[in-house]
Amino acid sequence: MSTLDQNTGRILPAGSQPRMTNRQRLMVAVLLTAGFTLAVDFSILNVALPAIGADVGFSLDHLQWIATSFALFAAGFTLLFGRIADLYGRRRLFLSGIALLGGSSLLGGLAQEPILLITARVAQGVATAIVIPAALSLLTTSFPEGPVREKVLGLNGALMAAGFTTGAILGGVLTDLLSWRWAFYINVIVAVAVLLIAPFVIRESTTNTRARLDVPGAVTVTLGLVAIVYGLTSAGESSWAAPQAWGPLLAGVLLLVAFWKIESRVPKPLVPVTILARRSIAWGNLAGMLAFATETSLVFLLTLYLQTVLGYTPFAAGLAFAVLGIGTVVGGMVGPRVVGKIGSKRTIVLGLLVQAAATTPLIFLDTNPEWIAVLLAGTFIGGIGNLMAIVGFMVTTTSGLPDEEQGLATGLATMSQQVGITLGIPIMSAIVTARIHTLGDETTTGVLSGITIAITSNVALCVITALAIALFLGPKRSTPSKLASL
Structure with a gap:
């Protein structure tokens, strides 16, 4: 039986799958590029913090505000701007956020004193809170529920997760070869390119009714x-x-x-309680938050292991996570196909269990340098599992909602992502610190003991989350389907 392709408006022969138009492909590329750039911003300055402090005049105890100021505003304002996008125009908000990103990044690159740099990072955080939910809702409203949307969300999840890892690598490369200021200037180049292309390929997507905020x-x-x-x-x-x-x-x-x-x-x-009460929203966002929390905190733990225990340089430690980045890209490609076959709920559960199984061998890390092979294999497979869970989470939390609530849904999903990134590291750091204090041993042995206990907790959290989702998420919203070829 013939079907209508909602993307192109053409009648498709029986058994055919919908495809993107050329304009939609370019639109997806623009939106994913913007999201990837902002994901990179979460971690790109971490390796460069000592150099920034020396150049701009930050004292050691205030360096963390370069990262904290960004995270505060990125996580705190994302739900608000997600809803504003629904009410006042997603395209308009997206372009405004990109313009703010470009301007704030230029300010950060030129900053010669701490107050200007912090102001730039705050503005970058606000730009992130504006752009990411607007871009996600533009993606979800541009494609009907089904295989094409699932694949686009998979690519988005892969690039967002890979961006966090890429930031750590790129920050080290730029600081060593050019200057930490290029971590800001790259955003200016991307912002200008997006602002030149986006108006021609992105159509406005908003409701005709205007509600008061x-x-x-x-x-x-x-x-x-x-x-x-x-x-x-x-x-x-x-x-x-x-x-x-x-x-x-x-x-x-x-x-x-x-x-x-x-x-x-x-x-x-701002957020109807009926939406928050839906199990697909509540449990789906919990799964997403913990998926991001466990993987980003694992990167922190393994960075500590590589530098403190094995003696790697920051640059070498960053390069070691390139394998994880590849795993996340693979997971982003595989995830939509798994969702199409077994549904989003089971994909979340399967992904978290794969992540837990791949991370389990890392509990036994020791001072032998040969453990790097196990670490690389574990992070690669774990990255695949983690992205499968993230794709399942995105499909679950954005399905079954009308277009006028997609900004809200993607705002909630983005908030879960950013709170998860912020949540995981302090929890795992506290576990490591508590173990060191219990042992009264601040040597490599004590640090290693704290790391392995924190990794054990990380694995346990993955398993507990998988079991909770299996029990409480309820029936999957996306029906198995054959995935489209883009």
Whole structure:
């Protein structure tokens, strides 16, 4: 029986699969390039922090604000801007965010004093909160639910995860060969290219009805998320018992409770409680948050292992994670096919279990340099599993919703991603630190013991999450289907 291709408007012969138009291909390339660039920004400056501190005048105890200021605003404002995109235009917001990214990156590259650099990083964080949910919702509203959308989301997930790893490698290369300032200037080049092309290939996608923005809800959820991210970051830098850690965390929780109460009472809520109550949204976003938390924190643990235990340079440690980057790309390509065959829920479960199985051998790391082979194999396979779970999470949390709520859905998904990235490292850092203090051993032996216990916790978290999703997520929303060829 013939079918209508909703992407091209053509009648397809029986058994044929829909394909993208040339304009859609270029649009996807532009949106994915923007998302990849912003994912790189999460980690590109980490290796360069000492050089930045020396050039700009940061004291050692204030260096972390170069990363923290970005994470605070990227995670805290993403839900707000995701909803604004629904109400006032996704294309318009996307282009505004790219322009802000270009301007803030130019400011960061030219900065000669700490306040200007921090201002640039804050603006980059806000640009991230604007661009990523807008780009994701443009992708999901441009393709109907089905194999093409699943494959596009798979590519997006692969590039977002690979971007985090690429940032660590690229930061070391740029700092060694050119200057850390090129970590900012590259964004300017990308932003200009996107602004030149995007207006011709991206069409506006928004509802015809204009609702008033829920200001009380927007204020409470934004402040709540900022407080929680700040508390998590502070916990990783000091301890969970420190007032600067538990104080903001408590304030954040209270603000989110207030947000929930507001959303249940206002006529036009920022986030309808009916959406938050859906199992596909609640459990799907939990799975995504923990998938990002476990993998990014594992990168932190293995970086610590490579540099502290095996004596690798930061640049060599960054290169070691190129294998993980390849694994995430493979996982992004495989994930949509798995979703098409077994559904998004089972893909999440399978991906997390593969990640856990691949990470398990790393529990037994020791001081023998030959363990690098096991580490590379484990991170490659684990990267595939992790991206399978992320693709399943993205399909689950963006399916079954009308177009006018896609910005909200992608905002929630982006928030889960960014909170997960921020959440994992302080938790694993706290485990390592607690073990070192328990042993009273700050030598390589004590650090290695802390790393292996943290990796054990990482594996356990993957397994527990997989079991929870299997039990509580409910029926999968995407039906198995044959995947399209792009």
